[in-house]
Amino acid sequence: MGITFRKETFRDDYTFRNSPEHIRRFPFPFNEDSYMYAVNIEPHVVGPKGSVLENLIDVDEHYVSEMQDRALVLAEDPLRCQSLPHMTLAGWDLLELLMEQQALGYPEHFTLERNGDRWRWINRPLGIDDTFTFGDTSTLPYGPMEYITRQSQGDFCILDQRDGNLWMDAGMVTTQADWSLDFDIGMNFFEWHAPVPLAHEKGIFTRALKFLTNIQQGKPARRLNWTMTINPRLDTSPENYHKWGPDRATVTPDNVGQKVHLRVELQSFWRLPRSNAIVFPIRCYLIKMDELVTQPKWARRLHRVIRDLPEELATYKGLTRYRPTLVEWLSKLDDGSPTSPGFGPD
Amino acid sequence: MAAKTIISRPIYGTLSPQPGKHHLFIADAEGALAITDMAGKAPSGFFDGAEIVFIPGPEGKHIAGLEALKPAQLHIAPSFASLLPRLRQTLTNARMGLRLYLAGTEGLIGQAMQVALEAGIDHTSMQTEHRGSLARRMQCVHCKGITENVTTQPALCSHCGLLLLVRDHYSRRLAAFQGVCINAEDRSEIPPMEEIFR
Numbered sequence: 403m404g405i406t407f408r409k410e411t412f413r414d415d416y417t418f419r420n421s422p423e424h425i426r427r428f429p430f431p432f433n434e435d436s437y438m439y440a441v442n443i444e445p446h447v448v449g450p451k452g453s454v455l456e457n458l459i460d461v462d463e464h465y466v467s468e469m470q471d472r473a474l475v476l477a478e479d480p481l482r483c484q485s486l487p488h489m490t491l492a493g494w495d496l497l498e499l500l501m502e503q504q505a506l507g508y509p510e511h512f513t514l515e516r517n518g519d520r521w522r523w524i525n526r527p528l529g530i531d532d533t534f535t536f537g538d539t540s541t542l543p544y545g546p547m548e549y550i551t552r553q554s555q556g557d558f559c560i561l562d563q564r565d566g567n568l569w570m571d572a573g574m575v576t577t578q579a580d581w582s583l584d585f586d587i588g589m590n591f592f593e594w595h596a597p598v599p600l601a602h603e604k605g606i607f608t609r610a611l612k613f614l615t616n617i618q619q620g621k622p623a624r625r626l627n628w629t630m631t632i633n634p635r636l637d638t639s640p641e642n643y644h645k646w647g648p649d650r651a652t653v654t655p656d657n658v659g660q661k662v663h664l665r666v667e668l669q670s671f672w673r674l675p676r677s678n679a680i681v682f683p684i685r686c687y688l689i690k691m692d693e694l695v696t697q698p699k700w701a702r703r704l705h706r707v708i709r710d711l712p713e714e715l716a717t718y719k720g721l722t723r724y725r726p727t728l729v730e731w732l733s734k735l736d737d738g739s740p741t742s743p744g745f746g747p748d
Numbered sequence: 749m750a751a752k753t754i755i756s757r758p759i760y761g762t763l764s765p766q767p768g769k770h771h772l773f774i775a776d777a778e779g780a781l782a783i784t785d786m787a788g789k790a791p792s793g794f795f796d797g798a799e800i801v802f803i804p805g806p807e808g809k810h811i812a813g814l815e816a817l818k819p820a821q822l823h824i825a826p827s828f829a830s831l832l833p834r835l836r837q838t839l840t841n842a843r844m845g846l847r848l849y850l851a852g853t854e855g856l857i858g859q860a861m862q863v864a865l866e867a868g869i870d871h872t873s874m875q876t877e878h879r880g881s882l883a884r885r886m887q888c889v890h891c892k893g894i895t896e897n898v899t900t901q902p903a904l905c906s907h908c909g910l911l912l913l914v915r916d917h918y919s920r921r922l923a924a925f926q927g928v929c930i931n932a933e934d935r936s937e938i939p940p941m942e943e944i945f946r
């Protein structure tokens with residue numbers, strides 16, 4: 403049985419919703435009632451059936467609509483997809499990885515046929531059936547990274563590894579939490595993370611870089627990150643901040659449930675075989691408060707996390723303007739009783 | 749109010765003579781003084797293999813001091829833009845072992861480094877020394893336009909007119925600091941403009 407893909411929008415009339423099954427599989431990022439940065443990296447191995455980890459590259463009911471939204475973003479701003487000249491081989495590595503993983507996890511939707519360098523890729527949800535020569539960019543309508551990431555949910559950064567550091571040298575970034583690929587491309591790991599508060603002092607990035615530069619082929623890793631977004635808008639880029647920023651001033655006690663969304667990034671890290679680069683998919687999941695609080699444990703816990711969040715983090719995540727309204731709204735769903743261990747709903 | 753400094757913010761040093769036969773200096777305005785100060789520490793004959801390209805700026809000072817070093821070549825340029833074709837050619841034809849020294853305003857150092865990076869020179873191999881104005885080159889993250897010589901916080905984008913927070917976040921590739929709309933969430937909030945990058 404295949405996925406039923408929703409027809410929905412992430413802009414204008416914002417018709418994005420999660421089905422009840424997708425609410426329960428939402429990757430809730432808090433395993434306790436408070437939050438602080440940590441190097442929360444773990445092996446990216448297959449998780450329980452029905453969870454977002456059932457496949458290592460997750461395809462869900464939002465796939466088709468997300469790909470349509472990406473095409474709109476790229477038409478407006480082609481600089482969201484860039485690859486420095488030395489990164490083409492890594493683009494082919496990524497194409498192989500995403501085709502293999504999507505075909506493996508969802509054979510009813512995707513098929514990859516290989517005959518030497520002659521490959522045939524069938525993407526049924528998007529109506530694509532292309533035959534091309536692996537390694538020959540002239541046989542694809544886009545460069546390999548752009549071609550496959552126009553057909554894969556989530557943002558993708560490809561990091562070149564040299565001089566003991568990782569360099570953001572290619573990426574497809576249209577669903578980002580307020581950072582600019584166009585500005586950051588070419589930077590090393592410490593430089594592109596420079597604006598993040600508190601974490602440098604805690605040595606987070608030094609330890610994370612050490613871990614990431616040692617990632618081995620076939621042994622991907624993952625972590626969760628989170629922020630909040632007003633309206634289910636995938637494109638919360640700095641480029642368009644002057645367009646979506648005003649939404650933050652529109653939150654009222656009456657519309658919190660519909661407007662405020664928890665935005666979770668499932669970040670994974672994979673060594674690519676030919677280029678020795680690391681690909682860093684950043685898969686974004688959105689859930690509106692009305693959907694999230696259908697799970698009472700999540701409602702209680704989120705209330706405590708947002709209420710007690712250190713001020714610097716609240717500012718960095720852009721919550722300042724509507725945090726009091728959100729906390730007040732969530733507080734009515736928190737009876738003070740304990741929450742069970744772990745991330746999942748009760 | 750400026751944010752406290754961050755890791756992507758460039759750090760400049762003090763020029764010091766490097767081993768090698770070929771030395772290319774790129775400087776503007778008071779950057780000339782960084783070169784003449786360094787000359788005192790240079791071995792004899794150092795400037796026999798040196799080319800200095802210098803943008804004196806509106807005050808037109810410091811040319812005599814550079815002439816006195818007797819470099820193999822001294823080229824005076826009216827602006828960075830006018831220097832660019834020559835600089836690209838020099839760097840494209842440069843031999844292995846060329847040493848690069850950049851001195852002067854942050855905008856000059858950044859733009860010269862940008863051209864050198866495009867020519868394949870590693871940024872850590874370049875000597876830099878900041879002298880003179882702290883005015884910033886800023887890229888508007890929204891319209892992508894570059895505004896030169898930004899001295900205020902916040903600053904107006906000279907292209908799209910948005911009022912921008914000038915961040916410390918810096919891109920060597922763009923040779924620019926990042927400007928992000930400071931009142932995106934409520935345009936009626938207009939923070940006072942202070943002159944802080946002088």
